[in-house]
Amino acid sequence: MTSRGIVFGLRESKKAGTRDRMATTKTDPKLGLAANGGKKGKSFDGLTRDQLIQAYRYMYTSRRIDDREILLKRQQKIFFQMSGAGHEAVGVAAALALKSGHDWFYPYYRDRALCLGLGVKPYDMFLQGVGAACDPSSGGRQMPSHWSYPALHIVTQSSPTGSQILQAVGCAEAGRYYARHPKAAETPQSSFVDYRQFKNVSFQGDEVTYVSLGDGTSSEGEFWEAMNAAALGKLPVIFCVEDNGYAISVPVEVQTAGGSISRLVSGFPNFHFEEVDGTDPVAAYAAFARAAKYCREGNGPAFVHAHVIRPYSHSLSDDERLYRPDAERERDAQRDPVTRTQMFLLREGVLDDKGINQLEKEVEAELQTAVDLALEAMPPVPESITDFVYSPDLDPKSSGFDTQPGPEPVSNADGKRPATKTMADLINATLRDEMKRDERIVIFGEDVADCSREEYLKRKLVKGKGGVFKLTFGLQCEFGNDRVFNAPLAEAAIVGRATGMATRGLKPVVEIQFFDYIWPAMMQIRDELSVIRWRSNNGFSCPVVIRVAIGGYLTGGAIYHSQCGESTFTHIPGLRVVFPSNALDAAGLLRTAIRCDDPVLFLEHKRLYREPFGKGAYPGPDYMIPFGKAKVVHPGTDLTVITYGAVVPRALQAAQKLEREQGVKVELIDLRSLNPFDWDTIAASVSKTNRVLVAYEDTLSWGYGAEIAARIADQLFDKLDAPVRRVAAKDVFVAYQPILEDAILPQPNDLFLAMKELAEY
Ligand SMILES: Cc1ncc(C[n+]2csc(CCOP(=O)(O)OP(=O)(O)O)c2C)c(N)n1
Numbered sequence: 001m002t003s004r005g006i007v008f009g010l011r012e013s014k015k016a017g018t019r020d021r022m023a024t025t026k027t028d029p030k031l032g033l034a035a036n037g038g039k040k041g042k043s044f045d046g047l048t049r050d051q052l053i054q055a056y057r058y059m060y061t062s063r064r065i066d067d068r069e070i071l072l073k074r075q076q077k078i079f080f081q082m083s084g085a086g087h088e089a090v091g092v093a094a095a096l097a098l099k100s101g102h103d104w105f106y107p108y109y110r111d112r113a114l115c116l117g118l119g120v121k122p123y124d125m126f127l128q129g130v131g132a133a134c135d136p137s138s139g140g141r142q143m144p145s146h147w148s149y150p151a152l153h154i155v156t157q158s159s160p161t162g163s164q165i166l167q168a169v170g171c172a173e174a175g176r177y178y179a180r181h182p183k184a185a186e187t188p189q190s191s192f193v194d195y196r197q198f199k200n201v202s203f204q205g206d207e208v209t210y211v212s213l214g215d216g217t218s219s220e221g222e223f224w225e226a227m228n229a230a231a232l233g234k235l236p237v238i239f240c241v242e243d244n245g246y247a248i249s250v251p252v253e254v255q256t257a258g259g260s261i262s263r264l265v266s267g268f269p270n271f272h273f274e275e276v277d278g279t280d281p282v283a284a285y286a287a288f289a290r291a292a293k294y295c296r297e298g299n300g301p302a303f304v305h306a307h308v309i310r311p312y313s314h315s316l317s318d319d320e321r322l323y324r325p326d327a328e329r330e331r332d333a334q335r336d337p338v339t340r341t342q343m344f345l346l347r348e349g350v351l352d353d354k355g356i357n358q359l360e361k362e363v364e365a366e367l368q369t370a371v372d373l374a375l376e377a378m379p380p381v382p383e384s385i386t387d388f389v390y391s392p393d394l395d396p397k398s399s400g401f402d403t404q405p406g407p408e409p410v411s412n413a414d415g416k417r418p419a420t421k422t423m424a425d426l427i428n429a430t431l432r433d434e435m436k437r438d439e440r441i442v443i444f445g446e447d448v449a450d451c452s453r454e455e456y457l458k459r460k461l462v463k464g465k466g467g468v469f470k471l472t473f474g475l476q477c478e479f480g481n482d483r484v485f486n487a488p489l490a491e492a493a494i495v496g497r498a499t500g501m502a503t504r505g506l507k508p509v510v511e512i513q514f515f516d517y518i519w520p521a522m523m524q525i526r527d528e529l530s531v532i533r534w535r536s537n538n539g540f541s542c543p544v545v546i547r548v549a550i551g552g553y554l555t556g557g558a559i560y561h562s563q564c565g566e567s568t569f570t571h572i573p574g575l576r577v578v579f580p581s582n583a584l585d586a587a588g589l590l591r592t593a594i595r596c597d598d599p600v601l602f603l604e605h606k607r608l609y610r611e612p613f614g615k616g617a618y619p620g621p622d623y624m625i626p627f628g629k630a631k632v633v634h635p636g637t638d639l640t641v642i643t644y645g646a647v648v649p650r651a652l653q654a655a656q657k658l659e660r661e662q663g664v665k666v667e668l669i670d671l672r673s674l675n676p677f678d679w680d681t682i683a684a685s686v687s688k689t690n691r692v693l694v695a696y697e698d699t700l701s702w703g704y705g706a707e708i709a710a711r712i713a714d715q716l717f718d719k720l721d722a723p724v725r726r727v728a729a730k731d732v733f734v735a736y737q738p739i740l741e742d743a744i745l746p747q748p749n750d751l752f753l754a755m756k757e758l759a760e761y
């Protein structure tokens with residue numbers, strides 16, 4: 001650890017930067033542009049005269065695009081406007097210090113000037129505004145200023161403030177992973193087509209990931225999770241806080257304890273810190289150049305705190321005069337980066353009046369052409385709305401995923417077959433075989449490693465843990481720390497980092513320890529993971545697998561270790577949800593989940609992990625079950641029972657009893673995959689039996705079975721001889737005391753009675 005000091009002025013800060021690994025440099029905002037003066041032909045903190053002119057061109061273009069958009073909005077030719085006004089200097093500075101198409105960018109909505117500097121054309125920006133089919137960011141699906149340009153490495157961004165930050169960390173991790181495992185980046189010549197065929201993976205040994213956010217957004221928990229992860233991993237990420245002093249109407253001193261985010265983050269180890277006047281392109285460029293150098297050299301992440309202004313209110317829907325007096329707004333106006341940079345160019349003799357006029361005229365002409373063209377662009381056709389919800393290239397429902405189990409294990413010398421394996425065993429074996437086959441698979445989560453302190457394993461002092469349910473046991477020992485590792489206890493970070501990695505072509509198979517603790521990751525799952533492909537119009541994708549231990553019947557699991565809740569996730573377009581009930585299905589579905597090109601929520605019932613009911617032989621390294629294919633567990637003619645997960649063995653018990661006692665033949669269907677689900681098998685069975693019970697472990701109301709029941713009522717009404725019935729948990733949480741748990745969750749007898757009643761109807 002080295003000492004840190006706050007150093008004012010660029011000359012001194014440079015020296016400090018080379019001396020201190022964890023240097024903090026601060027440019028006094030009051031010094032402004034004049035402090036960086038230089039004569040014609042000289043460089044300005046590393047920027048040439050031409051670069052300065054180019055910087056001004058981008059800044060001016062950015063401001064004028066905002067002005068044109070505001071006009072277009074007032075004319076109702078576009079539908080929303082978000083300005084980058086006041087943030088232009090910091091944006092062009094970052095673009096000049098970093099490399100488009102080489103480094104990676106997770107900008108936020110104020111980064112118009114950054115995007116222009118990286119190569120986005122004004123025409124592309126106007127296409128966003130009109131929502132054109134050919135808008136390269138989203139094809140009319142997202143608001144303007146939600147940037148997405150794959151060729152420039154500008155990764156699709158969303159509206160939740162802060163959800164990009166963890167993904168940027170994952171992106172940086174992916175770059176480093178490929179640098180250490182370059183073979184993983186190659187597309188394999190495989191007989192089986194998997195997700196790798198549809199990703200163009202590229203990486204650079206010295207790449208940096210840039211991520212920006214506003215001052216208000218630094219209050220989000222995900223920001224702190226990302227800072228922690230980046231510091232832990234010494235990752236090459238530049239965090240840029242563009243501090244305009246407000247989050248809509250909330251001023252920074254109400255948002256950030258003590259009013260300075262720089263002060264709050266100063267304790268993070270391994271970081272290089274910069275605090276700079278972000279309305280000064282020269283000072284900001286110097287700050288980014290130092291930050292980038294620090295990151296490229298592998299020292300760790302950097303934090304750039306840029307003080308900027310926000311002259312155009314928060315958005316067109318906001319009027320800042322309601323909460324900011326004129327005097328305060330005028331003070332800001334004195335620091336307007338566009339005006340100041342223009343004055344600077346004149347003062348330094350970089351451009352004269354004529355030159356400025358000429359440049360501005362050229363920009364105006366370019367924007368006029370761009371607007372005219374954009375207004376003529378075709379809107380998307382309504383039929384396109386479902387394009388790219390899922391991968392257009394690889395359908396996990398397709399027959400390619402329908403393979404047969406390998407040959408049965410050979411008998412021992414004494415003629416006995418080897419013991420069958422539990423669901424836990426087969427998930428572990430499947431993960432192991434897939435990791436052997438595909439070097440892009442990385443596994444992380446809470447406690448999933450055998451032992452983070454690797455030397456204990458090497459010295460054989462410990463055996464290793466491999467997950468609280470031991471599903472990942474032995475994988476770290478076999479595949480190493482790079483591929484199987486423990487994550488900090490932060491679920492949003494687990495999913496957010498995985499999303500960033502998968503965007504770069506890795507296949508993270510992450511674990512959420514208990515379903516009950518998936519909620520911190522909900523923003524990442526619902527607003528990011530599942531919608532990245534759709535919102536970027538297939539520009540980006542992130543086929544992550546999230547394994548989650550779910551469910552009750554644990555006698556003692558209580559409220560926070562027993563819940564289901566799968567319908568919350570089947571309700572999310574873009575997310576595949578599977579829920580196996582036995583070992584063989586778990587192996588086949590997990591392999592499909594890993595090889596497919598969509599994000600998958602893989603729900604593993606804790607009660608079934610080691611249950612004798614679900615045991616099976618390992619089906620070999622190529623066994624797959626397509627999604628959306630149910631299994632008829634027990635054929636019958638009198639009544640259909642549709643279920644999945646831990647209700648399958650309970651329903652089977654009830655069905656067998658009903659057949660024994662009353663001769664009623666129940667057809668029991670295990671859905672296995674919940675989104676997509678197998679409507680054909682349901683429809684065929686109900687058409688045959690004319691009676692149907694939908695059973696599930698989750699709470700009854702608005703549960704998964706409600707949708708199945710509604711569809712049956714809607715589409716099979718004329719086949720029914722009895723009402724569609726449901727058996728599910730009571731509408732309460734799962735209690736600790738087993739007597740209460742039994743009363744809450746659906747039991748074999750509840751299922752038996754409902755089946756009997758339906759059969760007699
Ligand atoms: C998670 C989330 N909460 C609330 C909002 C609504 N919202 C949009 S921008 C914003 C303020 C952001 O302020 P800041 O981070 O300082 O960025 P600035 O707009 O000032 O550049 C809010 C509250 C949102 N988009 N996302």
Ligand SMILES: [Mg+2]
Nearest residue numbers: 214215246247
């Ligand atoms: Mg702000």
